[in-house]
Amino acid sequence: MIQVEHLVRRYGERTVVADVSMDMARGSMTAIVGTSGSGKSTLLRMINRLVEPSAGRILIDGRDTAAEPPHLLRRRIGYVIQGHGLFPHRTVAQNIATVPRLLGWAPERIETRVRELLTVFQLDPAQYGAAYPHQLSGGQQQRVGVARALAAEPAVLLMDEPFGALDPIIRAKAQEDLLAIQRRFGTTVVLVTHDIDEAFRLGSRVAVMSEGRLLQYDTPAMLLTHPADPFVARMTGVSDRALKLLSLTRVGELRLFPVEAATAGAAEPRIDASLSLREALAELLWQGTGHGIVCDATGRPLGRISVADIAAHGRGP
């Protein structure tokens, strides 16, 4: 896990990060959200010491990051930036092999790892391994950027606005992929974004920063229902906070009224259990029935859900 203790960064008179303390649990995904100039990127860059703290310290798995040379520390931490930062003069495979080569892995081990990662990121190794970054689409370049960061199996992955340059459809896909990858490798992810929806979608815990201070660090639901500060409330969005709250819960997580297969009328719309409450509500409003049958992935009915059930979950504290 990552422990941030009383971290401060000053540039002359200006304090960019002011006394921030927070813990990120092992295998969790933390989103740091804030406006530009809030110090969120500086905080992230202090974890791999691209920026040296003015005061305070950071422990990764109990070890002070200041204890080893910065370049050796960084080889153990994955790093993804906006606009991917791939090396244009190296092939996709060479890009991914960067850190393993710095670590002196055997060539066969590197090759195996590169092939594995390309496959995981849905890029055919035969087709894309020898390609240069400029021959790839924006979404593919971004995936290679993440694959490169994960190449040496780091326990920690830092991401600075990783999806900022992608269009909305590709971005949604990239976010889903990231969630899947994170579950697969169990990596501890710290992600910086200015997009609160992205933060809620990806972060199991979300840190809201403003003017260098950490205003609140909590689960998305707590940020919505118990904002610690007017700024947090504004940041999380007052006008649609009920809907945001609904989007945090999936239909399948609700306790549903059991329904016998026989009574499940054909006229009732089928609601996929993996939908969020927000999506289910939209579907029910669209169909105009007021209730529907929740089904699992195989189409088996799990229970009945009504607009009123969903609405109850959007109520504030």
Add this chain to the structure above:
Amino acid sequence: MSTTAAVRVFLRRLPVDPLGTLLCAVGALALICLPFLVFKANRIVPGDPVDLAQVLAPAPLAAAALVLAAAGLCAVFAAGARLRLLAGLAGIVVIALVAAAGADVLTPAGNRVVRVAPGAGFWIALIAMALLATDAVTRMRPRPVVRVLALAVTVLVVLAVLAHGTFDQLSLMREYAAHADRFASELRRHLWLALGSLTAAVLVGLPVGVLCHRVPRLRSAVLSVLNLIQTIPAIALFSMLMAPLALLAAAVPLAARLGVRGIGAAPAAVALFLYALLPVVGNTVAGLRRVSPAAVEAARGMGMTAGQVLMSVELPLALPVILTGVRVALVQNIGLVTIAALIGGGGLGSFVFQGIGQTAIDLVLLGAIPIVALAFAAALLLDALIETLRRGAAP
């Protein structure tokens, strides 16, 4: 439709090549109006134009005229680059052979005083044909490897023809024969001065450029000084270096033993080194600034040391721009070495200035033509190298 627009449409539909038409017209005019060969009683007098019709047999002369006319027609009307290249090369060969044949006939056997020199008509027509050929090559967009191979073949063919003696009776080759003992050593010296000062400029300029990139305040100061040096005329810079180098040689015996003197190769090499610094340093800075900041940030973030970032990300990405600076410096140096002859630095320039002193134009050309050829070959080789590097990874 206005008249000008109508003329423009007419011109566009006309199956005529504008450059080819110009080259054809200039070449034809030069061949008709200007002397093709000049007969001189000795190497210094101006000489008289030669009437080719009285020198050469009618049949070969007519054949040559036919080939040249065909080449001219190709220049005007042919659309295919290969055909145009063929026309240009055929033109060059015919012009050269006619000149050689004329010189053979006109030179009395065993006479070493009489000179048969190519006239203005020869040179202009030859240049027109060479331009036709190079333009055709440019249109064919050959790959870098092909261009280098073509250069190698051209050089070999020219050397073979010269060695064979086809042109031995022409004034230029007579002049070469008279100076053959010195030619090779002056050529070596020319290359040595140009390449040696360039190598030193790269060895010094590259680190200075990297430093200027890292320290912005240093950048403007260094580049201003180098710009200032560039504005000093070569001959003035040579003379400015004479006194300090003479003093150095007097004060440090080791320097004198190494050949450092107020005149000669030392001030020339130092001046050329200084001139070459600006393109090398300037392009190193420009190349490094062009490297994507995201790539550098990612490289640092993944745990490369500062040296690894420089060697495996920044310099490789800046290399095409840096080499463009090296190319400028090399071509500039090959030309500037010529002037080194004035202060006793040697090189092909010594033929040029000796020739000017003796009003022997053939001797001037004996120095000047190889200099132009060297600069052309150097530019071609480095361009090919730069393009090969750029092809690997486009922007």
